[in-house]
């Protein structure tokens with residue numbers, strides 16, 4: 497099958513589409529014919545070699561974590577799914593969804609939202625599951641509370657703003673100057689240009705959702721009494737310092753920085769699908785390109801100014 501690969505760490509130009517074996521389907525797994533895959537911020541760091549401790553030194557490497565497509569093969573001992581069913585999901589703790597097929601545990605997929613195309617659906621998988629985990633499980637955001645979303649125009653933040661509104665919060669978002677209207681259109685009550693407005697100018701918040709990874713200390717100071725901060729990213733260029741700060745904050749009890757690495761299951765994916773189908777959350781597609789243009793998609797995300805998600809169509 498065809499898959500996006502790279503033989504060394506480097507700029508977007510290292511990406512190419514080559515041949516790899518179609519994965520075997522083990523008991524408990526399904527084989528999904530991938531129709532669309534998203535380009536997530538973290539995949540740029542992986543390709544650039546910024547997280548070698550995690551990605552290692554074996555090549556070729558694969559990329560892509562989320563996918564939307566249809567079930568091609570149902571493995572032994574899997575029940576409740578059928579060949580041809582439209583599904584979406586995220587690979588658990590490994591890359592490789594930018595490909596024609598993925599084999600994945602059946603508990604890691606759910607039926608995709610019925611009202612969306614695979615390209616639209618995949619724009620929401622990672623951002624949606626991450627935002628739901630952050631704003632419900634990790635911070636228990638309540639109606640009427642004040643939420644700040646850092647990175648409100650990105651893959652996670654653009655869905656985080658919508659989830660915040662769905663949960664009844666007053667949502668303030670930080671985004672680049674050209675994307676303020678886009679983020680307002682997602683439902684944000686207040687939007688600030690992150691290059692113009694410093695943390696001190698924003699007020700206080702009950703929940704801060706940080707998708708950027710820098711300045712955790714400065715943003716945690718914005719928490720009102722009883723406030724919660726959830727971070728899904730850390731500052732890779734100052735990795736040790738940034739992670740130490742997050743770890744040390746555990747001593748702060750409820751005011752700690754709640755950091756997690758998402759690993760969604762069928763239940764969470766199905767919950768997200770329901771919110772999409774009832775219109776609470778809508779797709780956030782910036783561009784759709786064929787898989788062969790994955791290098792351009794990485795370059796576009798790196799250039800900044802993304803509105804939601806760059807999506808790859810797998811023909």
Ligand SMILES: NC(=O)c1ccc[n+]([C@@H]2O[C@H](COP(=O)([O-])OP(=O)(O)OC[C@H]3O[C@@H](n4cnc5c(N)ncnc54)[C@H](OP(=O)(O)O)[C@@H]3O)[C@@H](O)[C@H]2O)c1
Nearest residue numbers: 537538647649650651652672690728729756757758800801
């Ligand atoms: N822990 C988890 O489970 C989990 C899950 C998903 C993602 N992540 C991580 O979360 C991070 C974000 O992922 P993503 O896919 O949303 O990335 P993305 O699509 O590249 O979005 C990043 C956004 O942040 C904005 N931004 C950059 N600097 C900013 C600043 N100083 N203040 C406010 N906004 C700023 C960017 O705006 P401009 O382009 O206009 O600069 C962009 O819209 C990545 O590090 C990723 O690895 C973690």
